[in-house]
Amino acid sequence: MQEIATDTLERAGDGDLQAFNEIYRSSAGFVYSIALRMARNTADAEEITQDVFVKAYKNLKAYEGRSSFKTWIYRIAMNTAINFCKKRSAEFKKRELREREPSPGVVSNEAEKNLFKEDAEKKLGELLGCLNEDQRACILLREIEGLDYRQIADVLKIELNTVRSRLKRAREAMIAYARQGGVKDEL
Template sequence: MKEIPDVVLEEAAGGSLAAFEEIYKSASGFVYSVALRVIQDRADAEEVTQDVFIKVYKHLSSFESRSSFKTWLYRITVNTALNYTKKIQKERLRRRNDERILENQEVPAEAENRLDQEDKEKAVQVLLSTLNPDQRACIVLREIEGLDYAQIASALGINLNTVRSRLKRAREALMAQARKGVMKK
């Protein structure tokens, strides 16, 4: 995410739509990517992105520029995504299973010929799908966004030991998934 100048944040907080659009252009990719990886559904991730930016617009005037805008945005994004996930968990699970069936039917012809970005992205999605939403959020913030434990704890509103134990369990699950893959080959 590009750094957003304080003056842009202040103008947006004052109600400037042009300034807010600038914030959106700088941060929407980051918000959407985090939401997509936690939720694992494009339409839902777009809805969460929408919710996140409307929340940001409404509360920007109360945001203190002394703290990091990025950390604040992480917190809103991850919490909105997790709440959304919990709300629609059953529905999403059913849909994802349907998509997986479709994916399994489509993949073989292409997969062996090329290892392009789409395949890597699919691998990421498959790995993340083995985790529960809380573990997923931790892994996304740690491995993709590069946050340290203290930043993850702050973004998720949990303590350091909880971050540590969620990452540990997530990695155990990912290792188990990797072993399964090796055994299949």
């Protein structure tokens, strides 16, 4: 994600859509990638991305620059994605109980299968599928975005030790999954 000029942020905060488009272009890839890996299907990822930028647009005036813009947008993206996925997950469980559908498993439907056609994305999708939303958020910020523990704690507004415990559990789950042969030819 590129740095965004203060002037651009101010203009966007005043409702200048062209300035907001500059912000969008510099951060849409990151936000969409996070959304895609959290939600694991394109339709939900698009909805999350839209929600993130609508929230950002409406709250830009309130952004005071206490944290970097990158951390601010990371926070909106992650919280939106986590809440969206938890809500979806709860809806799915409710429906599953009602209809006695089989469990979604790691790769639950055709849309997800299409998304993870590429080998690297497929492996990533399978591994992320064995984590809960909170663990997934921590591992994505650490492994893909390269944030340190303090930055992850800031983005997710959680304690440093919570970051550690979520990362540990996520990594244990990933190793267990890979050892069971969940990710082909991996170990």
